[in-house]
Amino acid sequence: MTYVILGPTGIGKTSLAVEIVEHLNCPIISCDAFQIYKDMNIGTGKIMPNEKGFDRHYLINKITPEETYSVKEYQSDFRKTYEELLKTNKDIVVAGGTGLYIKAALYDYVFETYEDDTSDLEKMDNGALYNLLTVLDPESTKTIHPNNRKRVIHAISVARSCAKTKSEGIDSQEHKLLYDNIRFIFVNPDRELVYENINKRVDGMFKAGLVEEVKALLNKYELSVTAREAIGYKEVISYLNKELSLEDCIELVKKRSRNYAKRQVTFFKHQFDCETYNSIKEAKEAIING
RNA sequence: GGGAGGGUAGCGAAGAGGCUAAACGCGGCAGACUGUAAAUCUGUUACCAUCGGUUUCGGCAGUUCGAAUCUGCCCCCUCCCA
Numbered sequence: 208m209t210y211v212i213l214g215p216t217g218i219g220k221t222s223l224a225v226e227i228v229e230h231l232n233c234p235i236i237s238c239d240a241f242q243i244y245k246d247m248n249i250g251t252g253k254i255m256p257n258e259k260g261f262d263r264h265y266l267i268n269k270i271t272p273e274e275t276y277s278v279k280e281y282q283s284d285f286r287k288t289y290e291e292l293l294k295t296n297k298d299i300v301v302a303g304g305t306g307l308y309i310k311a312a313l314y315d316y317v318f319e320t321y322e323d324d325t326s327d328l329e330k331m332d333n334g335a336l337y338n339l340l341t342v343l344d345p346e347s348t349k350t351i352h353p354n355n356r357k358r359v360i361h362a363i364s365v366a367r368s369c370a371k372t373k374s375e376g377i378d379s380q381e382h383k384l385l386y387d388n389i390r391f392i393f394v395n396p397d398r399e400l401v402y403e404n405i406n407k408r409v410d411g412m413f414k415a416g417l418v419e420e421v422k423a424l425l426n427k428y429e430l431s432v433t434a435r436e437a438i439g440y441k442e443v444i445s446y447l448n449k450e451l452s453l454e455d456c457i458e459l460v461k462k463r464s465r466n467y468a469k470r471q472v473t474f475f476k477h478q479f480d481c482e483t484y485n486s487i488k489e490a491k492e493a494i495i496n497g
Numbered sequence: 498g499g500g501a502g503g504g505u506a507g508c509g510a511a512g513a514g515g516c517u518a519a520a521c522g523c524g525g526c527a528g529a530c531u532g533u534a535a536a537u538c539u540g541u542u543a544c545c546a547u548c549g550g551u552u553u554c555g556g557c558a559g560u561u562c563g564a565a566u567c568u569g570c571c572c573c574c575u576c577c578c579a
Contacts, residue, residue: 216535239535240533240534240535240536241535250535251535275533276533277532277533277534278531278532278533278534279532280532282532304535305534305535306530306534307530307531307532307534307536308534310530310531311531311532314531316531317531318531318532319532321532350529350530351530351538352529352537352538352539354537354538354539355529355530355537355538355539356537356538357533357536357537357538358530358537358538361532364532365532373531376531377531380531398526431533432533433533433534433536435533436533436534436535436536437535438535439535440535441535462524463535464535466535467534467535467536468535469525469526469527470530470534470535470536471535473527473528473529473530474529474530474534477528477529477530478530
């Protein structure tokens with residue numbers, strides 16, 4: 208059986224996963240867009256080598272903060288390690304907060320390889336972009352909001368450089384799980400509690416030396432566009448650039464983490480067919496008792 | 498004690514007689530999601546309700562067909578001079 212543990216940031220998913228994995232004696236595949244980076248530890252809440260369960264983890268510390276990474280890469284990394292582990296393990300735990308990554312890994316999503324320079328598109332305004340999309344891939348126009356530049360640009364880019372347009376690609380998929388025996392376990396505690404945990408956790412990160420970690424990171428690497436998006440990192444960078452006071456920086460990190468947790472809940476709730484539990488404890492019992 | 502400026506929805510902040518249940522920002526809530534996803538974007542946010550209705554802009558009393566906006570008194574806050 209594969210247990211996919213879903214839940215908003217800061218509720219203790221990792222420790223739950225470790226307990227389960229110890230109990231089941233099985234590996235755990237992380238699904239986290241930032242724990243995949245080496246040397247980004249404190250801010251991502253990553254498990255460390257001296258902690259129990261570390262050795263059972265896959266897909267953490269896999270790449271360097273200089274590398275750009277996205278769903279497509281994760282999808283292939285995940286499937287490779289998952290299928291390999293499946294050969295020798297009865298159970299596998301998948302845990303993480305990056306919903307899209309999990310979805311793309313487990314469902315029949317297809318990402319075509321392509322290269323396209325979008326600098327011409329970046330210069331256009333939303334209206335013009337949307338008009339262009341209407342010409343190149345009218346179907347996509349139904350699901351992408353005109354203000355969502357990022358997606359409009361991407362859809363145009365796919366339409367002009369791939370064999371299929373984005374909407375055609377999606378149409379040709381079956382929207383089915385690729386693997387059998389998967390249980391989606393969604394831990395969804397009361398909002399108030401989640402926010403409280405986040406606030407405490409962020410304070411803890413700063414006490415544990417987040418600022419120092421970011422300094423060291425900047426020293427050692429030229430951060431990639433994706434790596435520098437991490438909450439907790441981008442704000443500390445602003446602080447180091449004197450664009451923010453320490454106090455405002457901490458508050459911002461808390462706020463963005465809360466907003467993020469909210470979005471995660473929405474995604475999990477609607478994108479997966481899952482069993483929902485109000486607490487870590489309940490989720491754990493549900494898994495262990497079968 | 499003298500002078501000046503203020504009190505507007507959860508917070509910040511516009512509005513200076515009808516077009517205002519009240520701009521905008523933040524926060525909250527809800528939602529979308531197929532290549533930056535810890536990203537990007539949308540809706541909603543006095544109260545009750547389907548149309549629609551009810552009560553609001555420190556308080557009270559006025560002026561007016563009509564007041565958050567004008568007048569009087571009162572209560573708070575900030576700054577300056579004593």
